[in-house]
Amino acid sequence: MDGLYLVEKLERERDxxxxxxxxxxxxREEVFDKYLSERAxxxxxxxxxxxxxxxxLVEFTNICKNNCKYCGIRCGNTKVERYRLSEEEILACCDQxxxxxxRTFVLQGGEDPYFTDERLVPLVRQxxxxxxxxxxxxxxxxxxxxxxxxxxxxxxxxxxxxxxTANKAHYESLHPRAMSYEHRMQCLRDLKExxxxxxxxxxxxxxxxxxxxxxxxxRFLQAFQPEMVGIGPFIPHxxxxxxxxxxxxxxxxxxxxxxxxxxxxxxxxxxxxxLGTMDPLGREKGLLAGANVIMPNLSPTGVRGKYLLYxxxxxxxxxxxxxxxxxxxxxxxxxxxxxxxxxxxxxxxER
Ligand code: 5AD
Ligand code: FES
Numbered sequence: 001m002d003g004l005y006l007v008e009k010l011e012r013e014r015d016x017x018x019x020x021x022x023x024x025x026x027x028r029e030e031v032f033d034k035y036l037s038e039r040a041x042x043x044x045x046x047x048x049x050x051x052x053x054x055x056x057l058v059e060f061t062n063i064c065k066n067n068c069k070y071c072g073i074r075c076g077n078t079k080v081e082r083y084r085l086s087e088e089e090i091l092a093c094c095d096q097x098x099x100x101x102x103r104t105f106v107l108q109g110g111e112d113p114y115f116t117d118e119r120l121v122p123l124v125r126q127x128x129x130x131x132x133x134x135x136x137x138x139x140x141x142x143x144x145x146x147x148x149x150x151x152x153x154x155x156x157x158x159x160x161x162x163x164x165t166a167n168k169a170h171y172e173s174l175h176p177r178a179m180s181y182e183h184r185m186q187c188l189r190d191l192k193e194x195x196x197x198x199x200x201x202x203x204x205x206x207x208x209x210x211x212x213x214x215x216x217x218x219r220f221l222q223a224f225q226p227e228m229v230g231i232g233p234f235i236p237h238x239x240x241x242x243x244x245x246x247x248x249x250x251x252x253x254x255x256x257x258x259x260x261x262x263x264x265x266x267x268x269x270x271x272x273x274x275l276g277t278m279d280p281l282g283r284e285k286g287l288l289a290g291a292n293v294i295m296p297n298l299s300p301t302g303v304r305g306k307y308l309l310y311x312x313x314x315x316x317x318x319x320x321x322x323x324x325x326x327x328x329x330x331x332x333x334x335x336x337x338x339x340x341x342x343x344x345x346x347x348x349x350e351r
Contacts, residue, residue, distance in 0.1 A: 022215055040261040069207075079239050107136070125154050141161065199230055205249055237309065250275065257269060269293060273315065277312055
């Protein structure tokens with residue numbers, strides 16, 4: 001099959017057959033990636049111009065009741081020094097982020113039972129009150145629908161919950177029995193119905209993943225129509241049973257970013273920290289493959305080294321201001337530019 005023809009078909013029809021998706025993910029033609037990323041960039045620029053949105057990530061707790069087999073902060077890892085930021089510390093991160101030009105804050109954490117609705121609702125309200133022009137994104141795992149509703153009513157705008165893999169058997173191989181594929185999918189549906197802008201996504205190259213699984217992921221994205229998609233390479237963490245597994249590939253991640261851009265032209269697509277960890281220029285390459293979001297860390301430097309989902313994570317020693325400066329320069333080198341905007345999902349493109 002002709003790879004370039006498939007790129008054109010994907011752009012035109014926003015769809016391919018399973019066999020064609022498989023071909024796109026495995027194609028070895030010399031000029032294929034260049035053409036694919038060019039088309040992905042053209043589509044991204046038609047929708048979002050050259051703007052890159054920043055999301056200020058506040059990693060507010062590394063305490064987690066789950067034991068996902070791939071994750072460095074899973075509860076079974078007794079070597080992690082656990083921490084939980086106070087409400088004051090979280091609000092201070094947001095103030096600092098606001099001053100640095102962020103218009104979205106992402107509260108990300110493990111599934112920490114301390115953070116009940118009673119504690120989170122007033123926190124979200126205060127964030128919203130103090131930064132009314134900012135979007136609030138939560139990334140705090142699986143909760144009950146009522147809880148999601150309360151957080152939405154308190155002012156949270158967006159929610160990130162990666163589906164990790166759309167294949168049930170693969171999901172079950174990556175997680176302990178206590179976690180279920182059905183519940184993860186139910187959470188995603190609930191979030192969407194409640195009215196959140198929802199982000200899902202998968203790791204690329206997670207243990208046991210096949211090309212067929214990735215095609216299922218693409219089909220899932222197509223059916224679910226998320227506002228955001230977070231993908232990054234799997235990276236082993238030394239204190240997990242996957243310590244000796246190979247990391248996911250940067251090239252395949254970039255290819256998937258481009259495919260996702262063509263499949264969902266308006267989607268918000270971050271060039272992730274995991275991508276930047278696997279390749280010093282990974283995030284820049286991600287932007288040039290169709291990504292349009294960067295999520296610098298706003299967490300206090302004292303705790304950054306404790307929020308390690310995988311080994312060798314970048315930016316754990318830098319002040320937020322330093323990361324913003326560094327990222328703005330890196331983005332400028334790609335020909336794109338960091339903007340101070342909420343960067344909401346748009347639905348404007350015509351076919
Ligand atoms: N490598 C890459 N990504 C990981 N995540 C968790 N552990 C790892 C790892 N070892 C991702 C998961 C999770 C997100 C917050 O980070 O996809 O949803
Ligand atoms: Fe964090 Fe460059 S983005 S130091």
